[in-house]
Amino acid sequence: MNAASPVPASGRNRFELPPLAAYVHIPWCVRKCPYCDFNSHAAGPELPEEAYVASLLADLRDDLEHVQGRRLSSIFFGGGTPSLFSAKALAAIVEGLERLVGFADDIEITLEANPGTFEQAKFRDYRQLGINRLSIGVQSFQASKLKALGRIHDGDEAIRAADMARDAGFDNFNLDLMHGLPDQSLEDALSDLRIAIAQQPTHVSWYQLTLEPNTVFWSQPPQLPEDDILWDIQEAGQTLLAEHGYHQYETSAYAKPGRQARHNLNYWTFGDFLGVGAGAHAKLSHTDGRILRSWKTRLPKDYLDRAKAFRAGEKQLTTDELPFEFLMNVLRLTDGVPAMLFTQRTGLALDMLAEPRRVAEARGLLSPDPSRLVATAKGQLFLNDLLQSFLP
Secondary structure, X not given: XXXXXXXXXXXXXXXXXXXXXXXXXXXXXXXXXXXOOOOOEEOOOOOOHHHHHHHHHHHHHHOHHHOOOOXXXXXXXXXXXXHHOOHHHHHHHHHHHHHHOOEEEEEEEEEXXXXXXXXXXXXXXXXXXXXXXXXXXXXXXXXXXXXXXXXXXXXXXXXXXXXXXXXXXXXXXXXXXXXXXXXXXXXXXXXXXXXXXXXXXXXXXXXXXXXXOOOHHHHXXXXXXXXXXXXXXXXXXXXXXXXXXXXXXXXXXXEOOOOOOHHHHHHXXXXXXEEEOOOOEEEEEOOOOOEEEEEEXXXXXXXXXXXXXXXXXXXXXXXXXXXXXXXXXXXXEOOOEEOHHHHHHHOOOHHHHHHHHHHHHHOOOEOOOOOXXXXXXXXXXXXXXXXXXXXX
């Protein structure tokens, strides 16, 4: 098989265009956190909202050829801190997306927000313009941990943010929490979870702090908990969340029934997504079998320069790369996916996975159920080992 061939002829007639979402990147925040490796930049005294919105919509127009008749199933405003933008600016983006692409009737529109940027009136306006889900970046409720993480809010502000979200009409919101924080004990971590659960979010993202290159924490690493404490935190936290009705459906995602993050599920089931904004990434399929990943220019000043191209790079996934790319996403889901989804999303025959599946099953990392692609409990614990079976 030619590695550069997008789809073998045998799989071409089974290829289906997946659902389409949109990721919108707002790159500014109040200040850069020491653990953050995202494309975020400290905001100046004034944000160039109008110019940035104009660039976003021009960027979107350049990508319309990839829409291919689909409507958006979800939109996610990430950053940075998108809640720094006014309701007027976000409304212009939402209206542009609807006008240029179109929305599914039940579209999910999520906005990331930090507790230190909450204003009741502004969030009520966000809700009225069509944003129907919030993801609130709490990280911790404890003053010492928030200080270590460089956050601008305190625990009381985080609680007030959840209250204001409900009062503004958001009945669907996520609380973003981290564990494995500097000098964190088991009780510290469980205390954060108990306070979060008391706010009655529909969704909790609970993930372990990792030290990433090109961050302050990477060059000046803090004292993190020992591995045995991290293990205890993970086990006890999963139990606590389950006891309160939060089902773990992905490695670090827990939701009340029917409240899974649909935008993220689209990522994890190898759906398509447009990426607009500085540094935004996209994954886009085409009816001829090509699957492209692309990324936009990272620096806001370059993105705002209309004389420069928005797109910084593009790569067509090869047939050798597609199995790993697909499984890297779907095996994060605790229930996995139907095996037939591999062919539907990649255009490749399922028997292409036969040998690596056999190896992973023999190691106890992958379920032997022929109708599904799902990690075993052991495979979830050693996900990187499982994925190595499918490397090209």
